[in-house]
Amino acid sequence: MSLFTPYELGPLTLPNRLVMAPMTRNRAGADGVPGVSMATYYAQRATAGLIVAEATTPNAVGATYPHIPGIHDEAQVAGWRRVTGAVGHGRMFLQLQHGGRIGHPETSGLVPLAPSPVPLPVPLVTPGGEKPAVTPREMTAADIRSTVDDFATAARNAVAAGFAGVEVHAANGYLLHQFLAGNTNRRGDRYGGPAAHRIRAVVETVEAVAAAVGPERVGLRVSPGNTVNGIVEGDTDDIYAALVDALAGAGLAYLHVVFADPDQPTFQYLRKHWAGTLVANPALPWPGPLPADGGAAAGERLLAAGADLVALGRAFAANPDLVARLRTGAPLNPVRAEYLQYVRTDTGYTDYSSL
Numbered sequence: 001m002s003l004f005t006p007y008e009l010g011p012l013t014l015p016n017r018l019v020m021a022p023m024t025r026n027r028a029g030a031d032g033v034p035g036v037s038m039a040t041y042y043a044q045r046a047t048a049g050l051i052v053a054e055a056t057t058p059n060a061v062g063a064t065y066p067h068i069p070g071i072h073d074e075a076q077v078a079g080w081r082r083v084t085g086a087v088g089h090g091r092m093f094l095q096l097q098h099g100g101r102i103g104h105p106e107t108s109g110l111v112p113l114a115p116s117p118v119p120l121p122v123p124l125v126t127p128g129g130e131k132p133a134v135t136p137r138e139m140t141a142a143d144i145r146s147t148v149d150d151f152a153t154a155a156r157n158a159v160a161a162g163f164a165g166v167e168v169h170a171a172n173g174y175l176l177h178q179f180l181a182g183n184t185n186r187r188g189d190r191y192g193g194p195a196a197h198r199i200r201a202v203v204e205t206v207e208a209v210a211a212a213v214g215p216e217r218v219g220l221r222v223s224p225g226n227t228v229n230g231i232v233e234g235d236t237d238d239i240y241a242a243l244v245d246a247l248a249g250a251g252l253a254y255l256h257v258v259f260a261d262p263d264q265p266t267f268q269y270l271r272k273h274w275a276g277t278l279v280a281n282p283a284l285p286w287p288g289p290l291p292a293d294g295g296a297a298a299g300e301r302l303l304a305a306g307a308d309l310v311a312l313g314r315a316f317a318a319n320p321d322l323v324a325r326l327r328t329g330a331p332l333n334p335v336r337a338e339y340l341q342y343v344r345t346d347t348g349y350t351d352y353s354s355l
């Protein structure tokens with residue numbers, strides 16, 4: 001088995017095991033509507049076995065950064081339909097991301113909501129440049145319920161827009177990760193306390209989304225131990241053991257592990273206890289530079305350690321024809337990091353060459 005062996009992901013036949021990882025590129029309109037450039041960008045990368053499209057907000061208050069896409073109004077759904085239509089083959093999931101405390105009134109017009117009123121310890125980009133984070137408002141039980149409903153509605157919208165499914169984003173310090181982690185979840189109710197309670201918001205979200213569109217259309221992304229965006233989980237092993245246990249029988253499309261390392265016990269634990277499809281995004285140098293093969297060898301090691309699919313991010317950003325290049329051993333384009341985010345140009349976005 002290799003990166004180029006086909007894989008049956010539920011009803012989808014993937015021609016290879018390379019997944020384009022979700023990457024926020026800030027190229028949507030100010031209204032969160034995906035435009036023509038986004039359609040071109042994803043269509044250029046259509047040979048990925050599976051594309052997980054960038055973090056997309058399920059409601060207005062969940063918006064993280066300027067010019068990220070949404071999937072909660074008709075214009076956004078129509079914009080995404082243009083993207084899936086341009087890609088054409090339907091092997092595409094949409095990542096649903098609520099930012100929680102990663103959000104700003106100058107971006108969304110709203111005070112961000114989070115499990116507890118613990119602000120992000122670093123500034124974040126707003127339309128007016130970098131600003132200190134504001135203290136989020138603690139979510140009530142009713143806020144949690146309506147957020148879960150918004151995820152479910154967003155998933156229905158994504159399917160209506162032509163996606164094969166959605167990936168619930170519980171990684172990298174955004175809202176659902178804030179529920180999982182001890183330093184951002186200080187709640188005294190049934191959503192806080194021990195790991196078995198801190199997983200509840202994630203489990204309820206995944207279950208609601210699965211009920212809305214079918215579990216075979218739902219993936220879940222996690223980043224065990226990742227401290228990005230000021231996260232200190234505290235009890236990583238307990239969190240992910242409880243989460244995998246709670247969702248083992250849900251029949252989800254996949255579990256997606258960020259910064260996966262085959263030698264790491266957490267990765268080995270997840271592989272052992274998750275019977276379904278496991279997508280692994282290898283731990284590569286961050287912020288860079290990428291290895292010359294874009295992470296392919298690290299991906300092959302993860303396949304050998306039991307992963308089913310390998311997600312790569314930056315290599316796909318810089319190489320529309322990454323699959324062909326890796327298959328033939330052709331050199332990769334370097335990443336032009338200055339164009340990854342917060343610029344709205346087609347430069348560094350749709351102008352990477354194919355062979």
Ligand SMILES: Cc1cc2nc3c(=O)[nH]c(=O)nc-3n(C[C@H](O)[C@H](O)[C@H](O)COP(=O)(O)O)c2cc1C
Pocket residue numbers: 021022023024025054055095169171172221258259281282283284294295311312313314315340341
């Ligand atoms: C520009 C950029 C934007 C990203 N946006 C997201 C995102 O929207 N959602 C997410 O889960 N991860 C996001 N990530 C993380 C990637 O999905 C991936 O985990 C990371 O880049 C490591 O993979 P790589 O080493 O192959 O690039 C982003 C990464 C980059 C470089």
